[in-house]
Structure formats: structure tokens, C-alpha cells
Amino acid sequence: MKHYPQTLKYDAERDREFTRRVMAHPGGENLYSCIQCGTCSATCPVSIYMDHTPRQLMALTRSGFKDEVLHSRTIWLCASCYACTVDCPKQIKLTDIMYALKREAIAGGVFPRRYPIPVLAREFYRMVRAHGRITESQLVLRLYLLTNWLAMLKSWRLGLRLIRTGRFSFRTETVAQPAKLAALMHGGPR
């Protein structure tokens, strides 16, 4: 992962097209009216763990610092709790902007290998594409195998409890015709 020290920024780093793309999604259109008040950072339950607070990320996105934004862990730490979205005095839909940034990062392949959060999103997507439904047990096993198999071994006790209580599915959940569902979602113009 590229490390960005706090330093001068240059106009050449700015990508206005990136800003326009993010703002074109429903929810992104109010970004220019951000007053940098910091309400989002204050209300966010995970901002203390972020490299850029939500407020900083909004400023960077608005100014078009694409690389810095997409390399930030902030977009992945957002747990979609929507606290910022409902508290923002300027009605900026920050959670939806975070989603747009995640999509930009996934489409551009800009995230560290084996970083669990985008891997979960990708595996979730693949499982739905294959079966139309999620089998939680299989999804979690895949996530652990791809990112941190050691953690899986460490949670053997929880695994056993889930099996004993019948909460760990051995059967694959599926819609009647998964191929038809996949065609519905992928057949048309992108």
C-alpha cells in the first residue's frame, strides 16, 4: 500500500473528471455545498480508526485528489450506518458517496491484495451471481481462506457452537434458476 505523507498538494494531482463522476450518482450532487463543518466526522462511529476523517475525504473528493481518496482506508471502514447522511446539515448523502468511491476503487483495482473488506464485497457479489442467494457459512469460509486463514483456525470454538446450534448451513441456498438471474443482471448494456 502506497503511503501518503502529509505534504504539499499540487494542482496536477487533481482529476476533475473523477469528481464529476462521483457527483453524478444519486446522493453525490450536493457535494459542492459542503461547508466542512465536521458533523460527519463527529457522528461517525469509526472515524477515530480512519486515516482520513469523512470530512477530510469529502474535501479531497470535491477537489479531485483521486489517488489519495481511492487509496484511503476510510472508504472501506465505512460500515453504512448512515449517521453522517442523516446528520449532515447540507443534505450530502455521504454513505452513498462512500459507495461510489468503493466502486471507483474496485473498478480501478486500487486496493491492497487480501484486504478483507473489498474481498468480502467481491465474494458476496460472486456468490449471488452463482446462486442468487447467500449461504453465510460458505461466504465466511471463503473470506477467511482468501484473507486470513489463521483467524479461521482461531475461531474454531465459535464455528463448533454455530454447528451445534444449527446456525451453520451445510446446504447451499439458491434461487430456482440461478443462470436466469445472472442473465437478467448481466445480459443488458452496462
Add this chain to the structure above:
Amino acid sequence: MKFCYYPGCSLRGTGRAYEESLLAVFQVLGVELQELADWNCCGATAYMSVDEVMACTLTARNLALAARSGLHQMVAPCSACFLALNKTKHAIAESPLIAQRVDEALQRAGLTYENGIAVRHPLDVLVTDVGLEAIRQRVRRPLTGFKIAPYYGCQIVRPYSPFDDQDRPATMDRLLQALGAEVLRYPLKTKCCGGSLTGTMAEIGLRLSYLLLREAAKRGANVISTVCPLCQFNLEAYQDDMARLWEPVRMPVLHFTQLMGIAFGLEPRQLGLQRGIVSVKPLLARLQEVAI
């Protein structure tokens, strides 16, 4: 009273007890739930991270199937499903581009999107349609001695709050009071549990859930009531890990429908109480049978 019912994937996995208790309680109250035939995953938070139009198409297929079923109200018990379905309705209403692409995709499959499907949370149906009085009449064992921290989580109150106050929701509080329980003041009732972070960035996710449990314990709760399968799992399943990292917190975390079932005098197995990781035996020992 009859509703279309969208279970969602979690209620077939870790949240099995939520489905069992929901169906049992609705049956007692005479509300019929007809499962949506061939429903598919709502996309939760993951799909939106990959492709916006596809996420909406995936969710909209369920709404189109519901329209075809002839029932125009669909009950979605899982908070993630409840939000994804409502969010898709908003996205289609607000963005002509998304509406057009979703329509095209559905039409190829012989389906038509219909905006008129109401997506309802069971909590809303119970309090608004069934009514607290009807619920109170079914109580056979009042929840005496239950000190409940009512936990709503994020996604049924944010960003939309179709049936309750966004900052201080009270629907579940009133419902639990009708069951005879003591409902505690719990200011963290809409704070995030960490969602899927518990599985991806364990220490951050665990910390958020731990703070919720610690606060409930501080306020004297002996059980937490949840409305979401993921919140339930996060709060209940990792209490051992939390005890290792911080201080021990040991507390059963039940779905509100399980608490209803207990008050209605239903059998523990009907309510999936045996599926809990933290034992509910000390809690159940507080109950007193009341002859009616």
C-alpha cells in the same frame, strides 16, 4: 391480515431463530405471511460497492415478484434487506437512468417493476396494523423481571425512518412494555454495531459491539432486544473475544419476536431459543406463570 414475506439469506443461516420466532408469533396473532416465491438476495451493503445499477436490479426483481404475487405489502425482517429494498425504491423513483436500466433488465426476464409495493418491517406491522392491545391480550406470561435494553441499530431508522422517530425510536420500547417487561433508557439504541466489520476488521467491529453491551450492562439490563440478525450475531457471538480484549460482558441477546413468543407462552423450541450461544435459562427462571 395477509402479507408477502421476504425472509432474506440471514434468516436461513445464522438468524434462523429470528424466522422461527417471527412465524410463530405472527401465527398466534392471526397474521398470515406468504413467502415470496423464488426470492433472491437483497444485495445488502456489498452489492452497492460493486455496481449500482446491478444492485438495484437485483433488489427490484424481488419487488417485481411481489407485485406478481398480488400482495402489495411485503414484510422484510432483516434490517439490511429492509433498507436495500426501500433504497432501491428511492433510487428508481429519483434516478430516471437507474429506472430505465432496471426496467429493461426486468423486462427481458418477463417481469415488470411496480412502485406500489410497500416494504414493511415486522415491528411496524405489529404495532401499527396488529396493535398493542391485541398483543397485550395474547400475553400469558408477562416478562416480569426482564430488564431490556432496546437496540434498534442503524438500518431501520437510517437514512429513512418510515415508521418511527429517527433519533429516539420507541416502537420496540412500547411493544416490550406491552409484554410486561421493564424497558430501560438506552441512549445507544441506534448506534452502529459494526455490521460486517466484525468479520473483516475484527477489532474495530468488536469494539463497537462491546460498547453497546457494556452500556446495556451499566444500565442494569439482563437482556438486549434486537431487530436485525446481524446485530444479534455481532452482540452475542463474540462475547468471549470481548472478555479477552476488554472486560467480561455476558448477556443474552434476543430478537424481539423471541421475547414476544416467551410472553405468549410458546415453547422455547418454537422460538429457536436453543440456538443462542449465551444461555437464557437464568432469564427464563424469572418468569411467573399467570393464570388467565
